[in-house]
Amino acid sequence: MTTLAKHLLARIEAHGPMTVADFMAESLLHPTLGYYTTRDPLGAEGDFTTAPEISQMFGELIGLSLAQAWLDQGAPSPCTLAELGPGRGTLMADILRATRAVPGFHDAIHVHLVEASPTLREMQRATINTDVTWHNSIDTLPEQPLYLIANEFFDALPIRQFQRGGEGWHERLIAMREGALTFAFGPELPQPHLEHRLTDTVKDMIVETCAPATTTAAQIGGRIRDHGGTALLIDYGDWRSKGDTLQALKSHAFVAPLAAPGESDLTAHVDFEAIAQAAPCAHAPLTPQGVFLEQLGITPRAQALASRLEGSALNSHIAAHRRLTHPEEMGNLFKVLALFPPNGTPPPGCPT
Template structure:
């Protein structure tokens, strides 16, 4: 049993079953034993590989899209160039290099990273040099904001509710003789229909963050690009753990495995609409990257000696790789041109 598992067991014995959201928060961000607080989980030697670690193409396309959005909005200066959950800083490093295609953008950009992990903050400084770090999006500077969140929302704590005969019962984590186990709390009424056995997931943190970002962009200008795996108004249990590039029971090794859930883009879009910005239709990551010229960039890199450029492009864009599993959605101020590669969703999130 891990040290964190023992702490969780003692807490459940003292106060009763805990929500999945509380469990995820402890497992991922406990200051001494949390997954992100204690290690670098990225790359082949870690537990998973993200798109920026596969190829510089991914970050360059993100940077070019934001640079064009910046130009389309009149090149405000200064502006915040930000990333949520920046990992090692690889994506931001590639974006920072790519925005030089827009005259004046590099000098106007002030980098701000939203990162709670002291360990990862140090890795980001090693990659990027001195940058502004903040704990959450409310601390970002009050100025135009151009932001990317890649595989950030999937790691936010979720709650799960299962449909039973008497309503919706929250799935919680308790104990049995073998250790941690899932159970159900007493049923409650929720304004949601469903069949017996259906599981729905709620991520209050995600909608709160999206609301803050959208209000900031509506007020000061900017754009945000959200890239993650998920869908629209999803139903089902998507809570999962990965360790050593393999899936495992989320309750097996608290603090030693990455915990995530699929992102539901529908409530994110609805929150952004309510906050007063324009929202794009979610599209496949592969389609978005290709629309920005990712294939031409890969061929240029290959010609320059990068033998893995085309295979990396395939992993990022093919339907049977990351291309369809991951979706991309953008927000920008009403009245401004759309972020490159995105189409307007409509006046209401229900239209998607």
């Protein structure tokens, strides 16, 4: 049993069952025992690998899409280039390298990173070769044009889960049984924020909600509406939440979500419909990651890089291209939602 599990059991014993959202928040961000606050979760020695760690092509194309959106909007200056949950800083470093030749872009931008983990902040400091301002939350980003990337950020925000009853909902909770963490359900109650889901669900179906995601989307969209900019939100999920998608990863393998709190990554599929509806700006149709990257020219870029490789390096490069784009790998599982100003146009890579 992990140290954090003992802490959570003591809390439940004292105060009763907790929501899935509280469990996720404690598991991931507890000040001294949380998963993200105590370790580097990425890479072969960690628990999972994200797209920027797979290939430089991902960050290069993201950067060029954002820079072209900046040009299309009249090259505003000053402006904010921001990333939510920047991991080791690999994606931002690739964005900055790829956009160095865009006239005026680096003179106009200041880099802002929203990162809660002290461990990852130090890694970002070492990776990104420019002046950076760090934030604990999106609230303190400047009120100016915003060009933002969030890759695998929304999936780690705490969710609540509700099981459909007759005309109400049972909230799924974390309780204690025989000295161990277990799932339980609360009484059936009306949930006004889920009233619209009574038309597309049946009894016992689970629906997930994520208040931090919609709050964040509202803040991003508000800045884009008021000041201009664009945001690329890339994550696994779909247009509307259906079913139990809570999952845990440890050493690149799935484990039971309650098995190792504080020592495994917890995520859930993103409800892009809720994010789009919460953002008070325009949004492009939800686009599979593979389609998005192909629209940006990943295959010609992959071919250009491949011409300078051979042997195992070439094989790894080919595998990375496939992993990012193939429908049976990340190509369809991950989706891209672009936010942009009302009456504006979507950034390159996204359909109109």
